[in-house]
Amino acid sequence: MAVGGAADVLRPNTQQQLAQIVDWARAQRRPLTVRGSGCSYGDAACGTTVVDVTGICRIVAFDAISGVIRGETGTTIAQIWQHTVAHGWWPPVVSGTMAPTLGGAAAMNIHGKNAAVAGPIGEHIRAIKVLFVDGSQRELTPADPLFFAVISGFGQLAVILEVELQLKKIHAARLQVWATVARNLDELFTFFEHHATSSDYIVAWLDAFASGAAQGRSLIHTAYHLHAGDETDTATALQVRHQQLPLRLFGIIPKAWMWLALKPFSNAWGMRVVNVARYWSGWLLARDKRYRQSHAAFHFLLDYVPNWKKVYSPGGLIQHQIFVPKQHARQVFAQVLDLQRQHGLVTWLAVVKRHRPDEFLLSHGLDGYSLAQDFAVTASNRKALWQLCHAMDDIVAAAGGKVYFAKDATVRAQTVAQMFGSQRLQQFAQWRQQLDPDGILRSALLERVLDDARSPSPTNLPPAANLV
Ligand SMILES: Cc1cc2nc3c(=O)[nH]c(=O)nc-3n(C[C@H](O)[C@H](O)[C@H](O)COP(=O)(O)OP(=O)(O)OC[C@H]3O[C@@H](n4cnc5c(N)ncnc54)[C@H](O)[C@@H]3O)c2cc1C
Helix, strand or coil, X not given: CCCCCCCEEECCCCHHHHHHHHHHHHHHCCCEEEECCCCCCCCCCCCCEEEECCCCCCEEXXXXXXXXXXXXXXXXXXXXXXXXHHHCEECCCCCCCCXXXXXXXHHHCCCCCCHHHHCCHHHHEEEEEEECCCCCEEEECCCCCCHHHHCCCCCCCCEEEEEEEECEECCCCEEEEEEEEECCHHHHHHHHXXXXXXXXXXXXXXXXXXXXXXXXXXXXXXXXECCXXXXXXXXXXXXXXXHCCCCEECCCEEHHHHHHHXXXXXXXXXXXXXXXXXXXHHHHHHCCEEEEEEHHHHHCHHHHCCCHHHHHCCCCEEEEEEXXXXXXXXXXXXXXXXXHHHHCCCCCEEEEEEECCCCCCCCCCCCEEEEEEEEECCCCCHHHHHHHHHHHHHHHHHCCCEECHHHCCCCCHHHHHHHHCHHHHHHHHHHHHHHCCCCXXXXXXXXXXXXXXXXXXXXXXXXXXXXX
């Protein structure tokens, strides 16, 4: 395991049980970490006492006319699209996996491949019902400044009980996808600047092993929503069974086995081969190819390979996603890719997206680009990898960029202060002081990134069985 540790885990099934757990934690001065599906790559949902809210997952309401859906915190993105797609509604923002919960998605203010045009998920949330540590509950809407702090506040201000989301109307069962390649960083950024806001979705997979004139070579996918009438079988193809990801690759190999096929490549040379093969197969087969793909197939690529994390066993992986203002992005990307080569620690999987700024207090959004990078962790590379991430963070911070707390395991408090600025961090600390003076809601991430995060002294832990 790359980060995290042993914890007492409580698993409520109702909002009432969750409220009882919060009451108990307050009375006992017991630090509590709220956890959704645990999809965050770092320590955001790690702590010594964890409340796993995935059992609280009812869809409370859905209006098929307006496309407004309300779900309990543990409702997953999978549940939402499967509930609504046949009615012509799709989640406005989705991550690369459909596993995250509504609460986790809101707490991290997740983004999708449409970040440049749709912003983060918070911009599509109409209301959240929250539970404060003092036991009170409130409905927060964008009219309330606290709404903008709880969303992006990584579970440190309040427990989210329900989320009300405006879905996106879709008129077709498929997206029009355009695959193309960029031969280097210059071509990559030129393409993004031309297409990021005129397409509905855009994402690039970058071969970080390529250097010199080929540095930054990438396979880019842009996608566009179709209009009504662009396909003939919309009503049928929108049925969930037609949107589901196939259970077998090429109709033969069970998806569940795919990680085994990748396992022999789980070393630097193997991943170099995978990256080269992916780029050149893209160049030969997919360059300037246009095709149609179901919404689920386009968005949830990683769900094609269940158990893909096992490729990184036994040490696990960390992901490190940097966000850089657009005017510095080309230079910073080149610097961090060079740095990885110098350290002999090149990311195995790198993904580029375009973003825009937003109003959320601790948001990662900015007018620029992100580079998400997966790194295998081993006993022998761990120290050097953390040093590499710190060095990359220094470059990003100097360029006015940020990291994303859902995809971070290494950033230090002083760098976070530089990235997010004292004003925002003070505002966050004030909310915490006001809403949770004893600092009950906390995670390993909070203690790592905020200098003033102090742990209360807990009294004895009662048997978890009494609580759930
Ligand atoms: C394969 C993969 C692809 C991904 N792709 C993307 C992507 O494209 N874009 C993106 O933005 N992210 C992406 N992510 C990250 C993921 O979307 C976020 O980490 C998201 O927050 C995970 O939701 P979760 O339910 O798993 O929450 P967890 O990881 O369990 O928790 C995340 C945070 O939310 C807090 N939290 C959870 N529930 C509550 C609650 N009820 N009240 C208050 N706080 C709560 C936790 O304390 C924690 O701080 C990806 C992750 C994976 C594994």
